[in-house]
Amino acid sequence: MGEGTPLGEVELAALRGGLAPSTNTARDLAATAQTPCPRRRALAVVGARTEDAAARLPGPAAPSGQSPFAITVGTRFEEILRRDGAARLREALERAVPVELGELELIDLDARHPWRPGVPRPETAAARRSATDALVAACLRGEAEADRLVLHPRLALTVTDTARDVEPDALLCLRAGRGAQPELLLVEIKAFVDHGHRTDTHDLASTRLQLAVYALAVRQQLARLELEPQPMREAVVVLRAPGSMVGSASLEEVHRDVSRLERALARAPATLSEVLATLPEGAALDDSATLSALPVRYRPHYCLASCAMALQCRAGVEEAASPEYYGSPTREVFAAIGDLRRAHGLVTGSEASETEEERELVARLGVLRRRIDDARRRCS
Amino acid sequence: MFLSADAQALLAAEAFVEDAAVRATGCRHLRVDTAPFILVPLGLAGEDGAPLAFGWGRGEEMGLCVVPEPRDRDEVWAGLTEMARVLCRWIDPIGEARIAVGEKRKRWVTRESAQLVVPTGAGADLLRKLAARMVWAPEEVDPVVRRAGGWLLFFLDRHELALWDSALLIVTEALAMHWTLPLSGAEGSHLLASLAALERPGRAREAAQEVEHEPGGALTMPDFDAKKLEPAIAAYGGAASSEGRAARRRDVEDLLRPIVRRLYEACVSGLERLRAIPPIPAVLEERHEDEREALARHASYLREEGRFSKADSLRRSVFLLDGVEGEMKRVRSSARRQDPVLRAVAMCEGAALEGEVLRSDWVRQRPRIFRAELVVRVSGAWRASVERFQVVWEREKPAHVAVIGVEADGEHTLVHLRSADQHKQLREELDGLLAPGRPIALVQEERSFQTFGFPPEVPWMLRGSDA
Numbered sequence: 089m090g091e092g093t094p095l096g097e098v099e100l101a102a103l104r105g106g107l108a109p110s111t112n113t114a115r116d117l118a119a120t121a122q123t124p125c126p127r128r129r130a131l132a133v134v135g136a137r138t139e140d141a142a143a144r145l146p147g148p149a150a151p152s153g154q155s156p157f158a159i160t161v162g163t164r165f166e167e168i169l170r171r172d173g174a175a176r177l178r179e180a181l182e183r184a185v186p187v188e189l190g191e192l193e194l195i196d197l198d199a200r201h202p203w204r205p206g207v208p209r210p211e212t213a214a215a216r217r218s219a220t221d222a223l224v225a226a227c228l229r230g231e232a233e234a235d236r237l238v239l240h241p242r243l244a245l246t247v248t249d250t251a252r253d254v255e256p257d258a259l260l261c262l263r264a265g266r267g268a269q270p271e272l273l274l275v276e277i278k279a280f281v282d283h284g285h286r287t288d289t290h291d292l293a294s295t296r297l298q299l300a301v302y303a304l305a306v307r308q309q310l311a312r313l314e315l316e317p318q319p320m321r322e323a324v325v326v327l328r329a330p331g332s333m334v335g336s337a338s339l340e341e342v343h344r345d346v347s348r349l350e351r352a353l354a355r356a357p358a359t360l361s362e363v364l365a366t367l368p369e370g371a372a373l374d375d376s377a378t379l380s381a382l383p384v385r386y387r388p389h390y391c392l393a394s395c396a397m398a399l400q401c402r403a404g405v406e407e408a409a410s411p412e413y414y415g416s417p418t419r420e421v422f423a424a425i426g427d428l429r430r431a432h433g434l435v436t437g438s439e440a441s442e443t444e445e446e447r448e449l450v451a452r453l454g455v456l457r458r459r460i461d462d463a464r465r466r467c468s
Numbered sequence: 469m470f471l472s473a474d475a476q477a478l479l480a481a482e483a484f485v486e487d488a489a490v491r492a493t494g495c496r497h498l499r500v501d502t503a504p505f506i507l508v509p510l511g512l513a514g515e516d517g518a519p520l521a522f523g524w525g526r527g528e529e530m531g532l533c534v535v536p537e538p539r540d541r542d543e544v545w546a547g548l549t550e551m552a553r554v555l556c557r558w559i560d561p562i563g564e565a566r567i568a569v570g571e572k573r574k575r576w577v578t579r580e581s582a583q584l585v586v587p588t589g590a591g592a593d594l595l596r597k598l599a600a601r602m603v604w605a606p607e608e609v610d611p612v613v614r615r616a617g618g619w620l621l622f623f624l625d626r627h628e629l630a631l632w633d634s635a636l637l638i639v640t641e642a643l644a645m646h647w648t649l650p651l652s653g654a655e656g657s658h659l660l661a662s663l664a665a666l667e668r669p670g671r672a673r674e675a676a677q678e679v680e681h682e683p684g685g686a687l688t689m690p691d692f693d694a695k696k697l698e699p700a701i702a703a704y705g706g707a708a709s710s711e712g713r714a715a716r717r718r719d720v721e722d723l724l725r726p727i728v729r730r731l732y733e734a735c736v737s738g739l740e741r742l743r744a745i746p747p748i749p750a751v752l753e754e755r756h757e758d759e760r761e762a763l764a765r766h767a768s769y770l771r772e773e774g775r776f777s778k779a780d781s782l783r784r785s786v787f788l789l790d791g792v793e794g795e796m797k798r799v800r801s802s803a804r805r806q807d808p809v810l811r812a813v814a815m816c817e818g819a820a821l822e823g824e825v826l827r828s829d830w831v832r833q834r835p836r837i838f839r840a841e842l843v844v845r846v847s848g849a850w851r852a853s854v855e856r857f858q859v860v861w862e863r864e865k866p867a868h869v870a871v872i873g874v875e876a877d878g879e880h881t882l883v884h885l886r887s888a889d890q891h892k893q894l895r896e897e898l899d900g901l902l903a904p905g906r907p908i909a910l911v912q913e914e915r916s917f918q919t920f921g922f923p924p925e926v927p928w929m930l931r932g933s934d935a
Contacts, residue, residue, distance in 0.1 A: 158514025388652035421477035467494035
């Protein structure tokens with residue numbers, strides 16, 4: 089991580105230029121652990137929306153956005169869980185949390201410190217952060233009178249030289265958690281259906297990584313408040329029970345995801361200064377030339393499913409005939425050549441090898457090519 | 469599926485340069501029935517496992533059932549009941565018509581086989597979610613729904629556990645098994661893109677990209693949902709009279725029919741392309757009978773109203789895994805024996821060998837018991853990855869050989885082999901087959917757990933008291 093004073097929202101806005109700010113910092117940071125793409129990382133570091141960036145890149149962008157049905161179900165599910173003093177959320181948590189929950193005091197920060205049109209956002213954000221700090225400190229110092237369920241707590245997170253806020257769906261502050269010690273449990277609500285062992289593993293992995301971002305923020309918060317560190321090994325994921333709007337909660341291990349996220353954040357460009365080093369002086373990421381100049385790492389399975397810039401990146405690797413066009417295992421097999429046309433020419437003998445790596449490749453794959461061609465002739 | 473990473477990369481480079489699909493096998497490794505039951509499921513985005521429409525048929529004609537409000541339970545059960553009736557009308561008679569086969573007529577199999585065809589893996593996933601819901605349907609729902617759920621689970625489980633009998637054929641998977649497309653695996657899971665790439669050699673990538681924004685899996689596209697489907701569903705929900713609801717239902721049907729129809733036609737076209745590849749008959753026949761036996765067993769289970777568990781026990785899982793591993797080895801070995809292209813790929817891994825018999829001698833072990841010792845000349849370099857191989861020949865009884873030495877000989881390799889079987893009476897017959905100058909092919913001998921009882925390699929703590 090970087091040193092010195094982290095950059096705040098104003099400096100990041102300057103770097104984003106005309107790009108719209110991302111609405112989900114935790115999801116963006118979690119995505120950086122799933123893809124090594126420097127362009128995507130740069131956008132995540134400055135907190136910009138990839139859809140907006142894709143619109144400024146040359147070539148057709150991937151159709152962006154979710155289906156309205158998906159958006160509706162997500163909003164409706166969370167609303168139902170929070171309704172009537174979060175009765176359904178409490179029910180779900182009672183089944184998942186490993187200790188007996190007593191009377192839960194519900195603290196809804198959306199009600200206490202709502203986002204009001206007339207009030208500057210930083211002011212409300214600061215109020216929500218302070219309230220969260222006070223609630224967490226009271227719980228861990230044993231000053232709270234009841235277990236608390238905090239809805240939309242706000243946590244400050246400093247990573248990649250930047251200071252940003254993240255908001256998990258809920259935070260459970262237990263006075264007597266496991267080992268009769270105060271315990272914090274992060275809660276994330278997702279509207280996808282809990283199919284037991286057949287639940288989509290990619291969705292669950294993304295959720296765990298998002299929780300890992302929150303876990304990092306909690307760690308930093310505890311250090312800042314000079315409180316006893318919490319292991320944050322597990323967190324609660326609330327999914328939808330099949331065919332209903334009832335929550336199905338379970339404890340998910342996140343400690344490995346926290347380590348994975350930390351490792352990913354340490355990869356270049358790890359800090360904002362490293363991102364800036366790749367850009368011309370005074371450049372902003374809303375400039376098409378600047379964006380295009382950032383290197384990409386195209387991974388078809390991941391990028392096509394989750395990145396708005398995927399089609400433009402694909403067009404780039406296709407034009408260059410890069411083995412990255414196919415992803416694994418072609419990418420690894422032809423890593424030393426980097427050009428599918430050249431690789432094909434070498435193994436079919438229409439082009440001569442020039443380097444030691446090319447000679448090795450021909451020695452290994454040329455025989456296979458000849459044998460496949462022989463077998464094909466016998467089949468036809 | 470059968471190819472090494474090197475072979476996949478080689479064919480991928482060829483497909484990219486040609487901008488066309490290239491054949492990845494020499495033969496067809498799947499059964500394709502003359503009139504399989506094609507089922508095209510479509511789900512609602514965001515509502516995991518909520519059916520929106522089903523298309524079905526066995527030829528050019530397609531039946532369609534639409535669930536105009538997939539978030540309404542009653543509508544969902546009504547739609548599933550309609551689909552269940554059609555499915556059971558096809559599969560129930562097949563499951564019930566049984567014959568006894570085998571030497572002692574103790575093996576009951578169905579008279580004919582059944583094959584369910586689904587367009588994509590995403591479609592199969594959606595069907596599994598629906599099937600799990602159907603077998604646990606509430607009592608008030610028509611029993612045909614539970615029965616059809618049980619049938620769907622049969623096909624889906626066979627695909628997971630005995631993939632090779634083709635009881636369930638997923639078109640995108642089958643195409644990817646037999647062709648390398650100039651597309652990544654992610655793009656290949658889109659049925660329309662895969663077919664477009666197959667149909668347009670020379671501009672396959674462009675053709676695939678032209679159709680990739682159309683629904684090619686199990687969901688409609690966000691843009692279509694926002695502009696057309698959501699208003700149509702809302703209009704259906706808001707209709708005051710039964711006539712109005714019927715009219716709005718037809719509107720939803722009119723929106724979804726072309727999408728389902730396109731996927732259905734793509735399935736028909738994909739099956740045609742697969743049928744054009746010559747199959748490997750002997751192996752397919754064998755798998756075919758296993759599937760018919762399982763089908764007959766499953767029909768009995770459903771007739772007796774057998775229930776389905778929500779998850780497998782650890783013990784059952786170990787048995788199932790053992791079965792899958794054994795089956796995979798058997799099928800890989802068969803595929804290499806039958807398909808020269810796959811054998812060529814395996815040869816480069818040291819798991820197969822093709823060459824010419826240079827010398828063959830008979831070494832006497834005991835009176836009337838001999839072992840054959842061979843020297844086989846292989847073109848190019850070769851190195852064995854295992855010790856024991858099976859000879860590829862027409863004789864029913866397999867012959868096993870062990871590699872006892874490999875030596876380079878200019879541009880060739882000389883492989884010294886010794887028969888692992890003791891031959892008594894077959895010497896004369898083998899003399900002809902292994903005579904110098906004859907071509908010979910060997911494939912790696914696949915070993916698996918014993919076929920009955922608990923696998924010996926499983927740790928004792930997983931075996932349970934009765935293992």
